[in-house]
Amino acid sequence: MSALTTSSDGFQLHGEPFRIISGAMHYFRIHPDQWSDRLRKARLMGLNTVETYVPWNLHQPEPGTLVLDGFLDLPRYLSLARSEGLHVLLRPGPYICAEWDGGGLPSWLTTDTDIRLRTSDPRFTDALDRYLDLLLPPLLPHMAESGGPVIAVQVENEYGAYGTDTAYLEHLARSLRTRGVEELLFTCDQANPEHLAAGSLPGVLTTGTFGSKVAQSLEQLRAHQPEGPLMCSEFWIGWFDHWGEPHHVRDAADAAADLDRLLSAGASVNIYMFHGGTNFAFTNGANHDHAYEPIVTSYDYDAALTESGDPGPKYHAFREVISRHAPVPDEPAPAPASKLPHTPVELDRRAPLLAHANVLAKPVRVDADPVTMEELGLRAGYVLYRTTVPAPGDGVLHFAGGVGDRAQVFVDGAPVGVLERERHEEALPVRVPRAGATLDVLVENMGGVNYGPRIGAPKGLLGPVTFEGTPLQGWDCHPLSLDNVGSVPFAPAASPEEGAPADAGPAFHHGTFEVRVPADTFLSLPGWTKGQAWINGFHLGRYWNRGPQRTLYVPAPVLRRGTNELVLLELQATTGPRVQLTDTPDLGPVKP
Secondary structure, eight states: OOSEEEOSSSEEETTEEEOOEEEEEOGGGSOGGGHHHHHHHHHHHTOSEEEEEOOHHHHOSSTTOOOOSGGGOHHHHHHHHHHTTOEEEEEOOSOOOTTBGGGGOOHHHHTOTTSOTTSSOHHHHHHHHHHHHHHSTTTGGGBGGGTSSEEEEEOSSSGGGTOOOHHHHHHHHHHHHHTTOOSEEEEEEESSHHHHHHHOOTTSEEEEEESSOHHHHHHHHHHHOSSSOOEEEEEEOSOOOBTTSOBOOOOHHHHHHHHHHHHHTTOEEEEEEEEOOBOOTTOBEEEESSSEEEBOSBOOTTOSBOTTSOBOHHHHHHHHHHHTTSOOOSSOOOOOOOBOOOEEEEEEEEEETGGGHHHHOOOEEESSSOOBTGGGTOOSSEEEEEEEESSOEEEEEEETTOEESEEEEEETTEEEEEEEGGGTOOEEEEEEOSTTEEEEEEEEOOOEEOSSTTTTOOOEEOSOEEETTEEOOOEEEEEEOOSOGGGOOOEEOOOOOTTSOSOSSOEEEEEEEEESSOOBEEEEOTTBOEEEEEETTEEEEEEETTSSOOEEEEOGGGOOSEEEEEEEEESSOBSOSEEEEESSOOOOOBOO
């Protein structure tokens, strides 16, 4: 029996009237050593519930497996929420969107082009059911009827924006029930008649998603569902950023006024996001409508808690609003966490990527045309494709089908150009100095599409490559997952002339710095162009001077007392060799 039930106009929890005042916080975007801190801050703002998605692609990187440790120790996260006195809304998808790589669907599934994703296609539902067979048993003790914090579970995610396969939604609801989930089920769709109709199920609570026009949105929700609680399951208080656009912010007073309107109407709410966190490593997603638009590393979202977990303007504004409608703990609002003092880091060792490709990954030999990243079994990262050009001269390299998502091209080690998926580029004029010149193409996966029909779009080289019409075949393909940069063979770096680029091609750079007391910090990279960063082997994520994001968040638990190691993979050029650890984040210019 469900602990959370519905009446004609509200919720009851264990038979008592209850209003959900929740905030979104994704455990997989927060360092596990900081979960307790973030949950405590949620309670202190006045939240009684937290919400989280569950990313299928990380929990099941291969069929038949289940990962539940480290960043993915969901049972521990749920236990910590319960210890803090918080309830949980669980959103297991299977599709989560979330501006997350592939919308949370695993690449081993999405690369099968015969499977109709998010439908009642048995090939999809069978894979989903096998995943739920593994995922749900360790979560059942954390359901409210077993004394745990989970009071409701979502069926799919904004399905009305994608499809109309009601049989699929029914199958998913039944799959949850037959595997022991007795808690309240709900759907979540944008608050318009078409989406609500396509994404809802009889007997399952319908909730809406919106960030403004509160009265109008609640009206649409009530028109669709004449009885039952009104709930905004994603109250958008900020937004995410793509590379190359301004940083999104929303005025705190404006967001607080809409929150007050929601609560004054008697509705329940889930604030999206209470705390956004970070797309560490290669986990960011991308949108692809007219053009391919990858998401930045930060998922700050202009949320109530900043990316580093400090209360922002919305935290205090929301706390005051919530106090008008529900009890707020009689404790002071949390103060910002301490930050590492300003620390310069010199990167005095380096290793060029092209020269060490064989050390990083053994090549896969392909005798004909190059194959995609997925065909090489690589979920994320880079592929270095290498072949030779038989004839010299000026001509055009043509990449049939383009690249996924960004390709740097080199002839005999010299950079000759860049192709980008977002610009629909397929051709590059080059000069080949000699017969048999080496052609290297380093292709970067900038993030899997997380919304719409292009989920699962392939990465790498997407078709044959020709030079002046002559097919280039016979490729050595190096799949670079970069899971362990500790194997990179660094050597002392030559000192560049002041202001001159230290490198003209992709290279790893290494430096050390001392820490007395670990604390949060932000990596600033003035003079560096584009690449990845690791501290003590922890993959912070992608940087790019295209912006808007100009610093990478470094969680305190990543650091250690004494000597720490920084590794950068710089893809283009740097005026280095220094970077800075600073106490102030810079997420870039804001749209006027």
